[in-house]
Amino acid sequence: xPPRWPxxxxxxxxxxxxxxxxxxxxxxxxxxxxxxxxxxxxxTLQYAEWSWAYWVTGIWxxxxxxxxVYIFAIADYSPSPAQDKSMD
Numbered sequence: 001x002p003p004r005w006p007x008x009x010x011x012x013x014x015x016x017x018x019x020x021x022x023x024x025x026x027x028x029x030x031x032x033x034x035x036x037x038x039x040x041x042x043x044t045l046q047y048a049e050w051s052w053a054y055w056v057t058g059i060w061x062x063x064x065x066x067x068x069v070y071i072f073a074i075a076d077y078s079p080s081p082a083q084d085k086s087m088d
Contacts, residue, residue, distance in 0.1 A: 014077040025071050032064050 009016055036057050043050050 014079050018075075018077045021071050021075060025067055028064060028067055032060055036060070 005016065005019075007013075011017055011020070039050075039053055039056065042048070043053050
């Protein structure tokens with residue numbers, strides 16, 4: 001069941017933006033897991049020599065780690081002074 005938001009969703013709301021970014025990251029992790037498990041499953045099943053599978057997994061994994069670093073360490077979700085006045 002998706003999380004319930006107690007007020008009207010607004011991308012300018014820092015709490016909503018944080019939740020939205022984290023849910024987008026969770027979707028990104030899910031798609032990564034789905035695609036890569038399928039890729040490696042069929043690679044193993046067919047005894048294929050897909051050297052590009054390493055590159056796909058590695059580059060996508062690097063993008064996923066970069067996304068996580070941005071979401072959990074770099075992103076600033078504090079409201080700006082202009083937003084504080086408009087939220088009142």
